[in-house]
Amino acid sequence: MLPHQPVVRFRVGLPIALLTCTQEPTLMADFGFDFTDEEYDEPVVASSDNAGNSDEQPSDDSPVDTRSITVASDATPSPTSLTSLSSEVLVNSIEDASPKVLEAVLPNQFDEGDLTPIERLCIRSQSSLPFLRVWAAREIKNVLHSSPVADILTTIFPVAFQLSMDKAESDDASPTNGSLENPITHSLFHDWLETMLLDPSVIVVNGVQAALVELGHTMEFDLYHTEVIHHTILRLVKSVIKSRPPSIDILTDNILSAAFLNSNSELEDKALRRKLMALKLIRALVQKFGSGLKPAVFVPTIEKTAQDPSFEVRRDTAFTLGELSYALSYDLVLEGIFPIFQNLIQDTNWQVRHAAAHIALPKLATVLTGSQWASPQITVGPGRALHTGPNGPSHPGNASLPAGQSPHLPPPAPPVAAKVWAQIIERLLGSREVSYPVQTSVFEVIGQLMVAFQHMDKVKEILVRYYLSVVESAVDQDVVTTPELIFQCAYNFPAMLFIMGVSRWDELADAYLALTKFDHFEVRKTLAHSLHEVAKLLGPEFGEQYHEKVFGYFLVDLDEIQLAVVAHLTDFLDCLYPVARERCLPQILEVFQHEGNNWRARETMAQQLAPLCRLYPERTVVRHLLPLAVHWAKDQVAAVRAAAASAFPVIFDMTKEDPGLQVQFFESIIQFRAATTFRARLFFIQICEALLTQQVDATDFEQFFLPSLLALANDKVSNVRIAVARTLKRLLPAQTAMSAEPTEDTKSRSSST
Numbered sequence: 001m002l003p004h005q006p007v008v009r010f011r012v013g014l015p016i017a018l019l020t021c022t023q024e025p026t027l028m029a030d031f032g033f034d035f036t037d038e039e040y041d042e043p044v045v046a047s048s049d050n051a052g053n054s055d056e057q058p059s060d061d062s063p064v065d066t067r068s069i070t071v072a073s074d075a076t077p078s079p080t081s082l083t084s085l086s087s088e089v090l091v092n093s094i095e096d097a098s099p100k101v102l103e104a105v106l107p108n109q110f111d112e113g114d115l116t117p118i119e120r121l122c123i124r125s126q127s128s129l130p131f132l133r134v135w136a137a138r139e140i141k142n143v144l145h146s147s148p149v150a151d152i153l154t155t156i157f158p159v160a161f162q163l164s165m166d167k168a169e170s171d172d173a174s175p176t177n178g179s180l181e182n183p184i185t186h187s188l189f190h191d192w193l194e195t196m197l198l199d200p201s202v203i204v205v206n207g208v209q210a211a212l213v214e215l216g217h218t219m220e221f222d223l224y225h226t227e228v229i230h231h232t233i234l235r236l237v238k239s240v241i242k243s244r245p246p247s248i249d250i251l252t253d254n255i256l257s258a259a260f261l262n263s264n265s266e267l268e269d270k271a272l273r274r275k276l277m278a279l280k281l282i283r284a285l286v287q288k289f290g291s292g293l294k295p296a297v298f299v300p301t302i303e304k305t306a307q308d309p310s311f312e313v314r315r316d317t318a319f320t321l322g323e324l325s326y327a328l329s330y331d332l333v334l335e336g337i338f339p340i341f342q343n344l345i346q347d348t349n350w351q352v353r354h355a356a357a358h359i360a361l362p363k364l365a366t367v368l369t370g371s372q373w374a375s376p377q378i379t380v381g382p383g384r385a386l387h388t389g390p391n392g393p394s395h396p397g398n399a400s401l402p403a404g405q406s407p408h409l410p411p412p413a414p415p416v417a418a419k420v421w422a423q424i425i426e427r428l429l430g431s432r433e434v435s436y437p438v439q440t441s442v443f444e445v446i447g448q449l450m451v452a453f454q455h456m457d458k459v460k461e462i463l464v465r466y467y468l469s470v471v472e473s474a475v476d477q478d479v480v481t482t483p484e485l486i487f488q489c490a491y492n493f494p495a496m497l498f499i500m501g502v503s504r505w506d507e508l509a510d511a512y513l514a515l516t517k518f519d520h521f522e523v524r525k526t527l528a529h530s531l532h533e534v535a536k537l538l539g540p541e542f543g544e545q546y547h548e549k550v551f552g553y554f555l556v557d558l559d560e561i562q563l564a565v566v567a568h569l570t571d572f573l574d575c576l577y578p579v580a581r582e583r584c585l586p587q588i589l590e591v592f593q594h595e596g597n598n599w600r601a602r603e604t605m606a607q608q609l610a611p612l613c614r615l616y617p618e619r620t621v622v623r624h625l626l627p628l629a630v631h632w633a634k635d636q637v638a639a640v641r642a643a644a645a646s647a648f649p650v651i652f653d654m655t656k657e658d659p660g661l662q663v664q665f666f667e668s669i670i671q672f673r674a675a676t677t678f679r680a681r682l683f684f685i686q687i688c689e690a691l692l693t694q695q696v697d698a699t700d701f702e703q704f705f706l707p708s709l710l711a712l713a714n715d716k717v718s719n720v721r722i723a724v725a726r727t728l729k730r731l732l733p734a735q736t737a738m739s740a741e742p743t744e745d746t747k748s749r750s751s752s753t
Helices: 005-012 048-053 079-083 087-093 099-105 117-125 130-145 149-164 186-197 202-217 221-242 257-293 295-305 311-327 330-344 350-368 418-429 436-444 446-452 457-476 483-491 493-500 502-516 521-529 531-538 540-555 559-566 569-573 578-592 599-607 609-613 618-633 638-645 647-654 659-673 678-693 698-704 706-714 718-740 744-752
Strands: 377-381 384-387
Touching: 117 130, 117 149, 130 149, 186 202, 186 221, 186 257, 202 221, 202 257, 221 257, 221 295, 257 295, 257 311, 295 311, 295 330, 311 330, 311 350, 330 350, 350 418, 350 436, 350 446, 418 436, 418 457, 436 446, 436 483, 446 457, 446 493, 457 483, 457 493, 457 502, 483 493, 483 502, 483 521, 493 502, 493 531, 502 521, 502 531, 502 540, 521 531, 521 540, 521 559, 531 540, 531 569, 540 559, 540 578, 559 569, 559 599, 569 578, 569 609, 578 618, 599 609, 599 618, 599 638, 609 618, 609 647, 618 638, 618 647, 618 659, 638 647, 638 678, 647 659, 647 678, 659 678, 659 706, 678 698, 678 706, 678 718, 698 706, 706 718
Parallel strands: none
Antiparallel strands: 377 384
């Protein structure tokens, strides 16, 4: 264990549940140790004879073997021995210590029957043994729920404060001295909370932050606003403004200037951490509660941090603007947040501009253009229409509001002129922007921006122009210097097509074909994943000219790109005319029949069999796809066989009307029933289970499959018999439901009665 872990566990252990105990330790294994006899130097506790003849107490300075403690059945561990152990080992290993052991740990101070939970908490929090103070920290949460408010203020809070300040780094920690008689003051509590928020440990900070957010669900609104928002979060920034560190100019001629400058640096570092923590908490609260928090109170703070001399504070302010824009009222976003954003977008530091462009720009554009409530229809094919907006199809450019946050009322007219937005986009993508990461961040959210500016033709055309220019310049280059930009263009292509519409496909067609042949693997892979989305948007009319061509490119590409297409194969084929599907089938079969060592690839292909069968005629399915299902049914990997089993119920249902095809189907599966390998017989049972899962007609199942299934009930392999029993158990509910349905005879008898 690292030396600093006990301290972190003291501070973060406050909300952890009570450490329960179960058994008196009589052997060394009870303490979580497992050493051989050769590893022992000497026993820590003497034999009972020696122990009875010696009154000498062990010295605190005497060496103790920290690896082990040997406890006889009638002996108890000494405090010195326990002190030498690791705190984590003792907390996690000593369970339900008997009164004798506890008396040894806390001599003359512990009586299980006489102490209340609060008294026990106070005593253990004062122990010189670190593991008992860890126990006290973990017990605080349970004691809080069962204690009156007066005891919480006068006793438990001081104990928690004292444990949070615990500095024990090793096992020789001395007991903490602190009075538990005086109640904790309001100011002291907030000082303690602030100390925890600024703790160097990320674990502690995240725990306290999560606790502050969760308080919003239990505390009254006014109390939460006062104690958490004003006295905790905003206080982090206000106290920095009120207590400025001494100026460097004043200390220049001072003899102790070096010491003062060092102190000044520490104060500035602490002030920076306070501001960053305040902004982090604001984002967490706004994400959780949205407009219900009344976040207008944060705007003055944001205005101050946006002008902070530290670029880290201005950068985190830009992060916060995006979250606030969804929660604030429309007028406040326009008059308070947008001017701050305009200043940050022109900041001298590229990290600030990057945060403003990547996080704040798309969210502010979504709010101020009203695109979160507008959802126009865009025609993507004959008889087809898609909607933009929060509930539209899933693609990179689909801007949606966070859960729990109400949309703004639509403005009567766009208050921010298109000219202003155009200047912002030109500023970020034009020659004035010298930072490559900033330009890349805009292309990363270009799909969201297209949705936001769908009614502003001037801004939309600027985005399209830069988008096409990046792709064209990359095609003309022998060595691409901007691969990340090209990747973002490929990733956001469905969103660009979605907003521009099929009518402007001619402008995007050349760029799309160029991207599909791009040298960089990541570009082709993301386009392969979105091929079915592009096919949905364009419709089947463009199938022969574009869809089949690109589909063919990707099927002869690398294995990962092939799998990206296969994962959405049926979605893609569903967008083609039946004739086009027939033309694609040979290429599909060639990929499916390719034997590879990647069983996950075979599983993905086998999962596509069932939906693929529904897209082709019965004879095509029996001739080409049924042999594939039989082939994968013999795969060495169980997951592949299970995926292939789902195709057989579909094929059985398709062949019921054609006796000739049904004969071919049964000839294919009967081999599994009479196979000599138990794995094949298990697969026949899997087919029966798949038939029941897909609710095949019960009469058909009893006629064609049940006799063979029952014959396997006496199989010599126990796994086969177990699988039969499991399948028959699934069959019983179906039989019960059938018997519950009244037949014609029962109806006639009941009517005559």
